[in-house]
Amino acid sequence: MDDAPLKHSLGALLWDVDGTLAETELDGHRPAFNLAFAEEGLPWHWDPLTYIQLLAISGGRERLRSFLSDQGPEPPDPALLEALVRRKQQHYTALMAAGAIQLRPGVQRLITAAAAAGLTQAVVTTSGRRAAQALIERLLPDAAAAFAFLVCGDDVTALKPAPDAYLLALRQLAMPAAAAVAIEDSSNGTRAATAAGLRTLVTLSEATCREPLTAFKGAAAIVSQLGESDAPVSVLQGPACPGGLITLSYIEQLVVSS
Numbered sequence: 001m002d003d004a005p006l007k008h009s010l011g012a013l014l015w016d017v018d019g020t021l022a023e024t025e026l027d028g029h030r031p032a033f034n035l036a037f038a039e040e041g042l043p044w045h046w047d048p049l050t051y052i053q054l055l056a057i058s059g060g061r062e063r064l065r066s067f068l069s070d071q072g073p074e075p076p077d078p079a080l081l082e083a084l085v086r087r088k089q090q091h092y093t094a095l096m097a098a099g100a101i102q103l104r105p106g107v108q109r110l111i112t113a114a115a116a117a118g119l120t121q122a123v124v125t126t127s128g129r130r131a132a133q134a135l136i137e138r139l140l141p142d143a144a145a146a147f148a149f150l151v152c153g154d155d156v157t158a159l160k161p162a163p164d165a166y167l168l169a170l171r172q173l174a175m176p177a178a179a180a181v182a183i184e185d186s187s188n189g190t191r192a193a194t195a196a197g198l199r200t201l202v203t204l205s206e207a208t209c210r211e212p213l214t215a216f217k218g219a220a221a222i223v224s225q226l227g228e229s230d231a232p233v234s235v236l237q238g239p240a241c242p243g244g245l246i247t248l249s250y251i252e253q254l255v256v257s258s
């Protein structure tokens, strides 16, 4: 209904997961960490603002390791780190299964439209594969058809903001960066995508919407979300979106104008 036929200059959509597909950070990963701390008898509780600051570090294990390092002069106990990571992963999966996390507006619509148009789509996250798969299986049950592959934190040594995950995805696609668009919510993700040469559409999340727009340097467009008929998009930077919905035609403009 909302997409004219593509002019074929857009070759692929590369989707970040956390904060882009769903508000996983504050509603999923954060409470899962807190449940793991409580189970281990630890006194820590990450409130939303604390967690938003911790998000400067990509990857749950790396985020936790950094936090533990700040708690005392000794390096973190590797056994404690791994125990917390394991418990946190279990709680995250359980929260997902319990329906605590929903897709953000417009995500299902845009993935469905792209699949119908025959556009290649892939997931590029530097979170763990287990968490990414849990989300896709629960919230996007048709994703096996929609996504050509998933690049996850397990697949690269350098996490976002390093471009490695996106460069790996482009190699797997055998496609030049100029033909693909990354959809990201964070400054780290935007840095990773732009360093790989990709045009980047930023869809601000609860965890990133308070950051200055200068944090998303190089973004082709910055929007409040992808939009539904009852939740139109606000464009903070980039081409106007008079229909209130981010469509394939809108994203196509980002490639053509590059």
Ligand SMILES: [Mg+2]
Pocket: 016, 017, 018, 019, 020, 184, 185, 186, 189
């Ligand atoms: Mg993200």
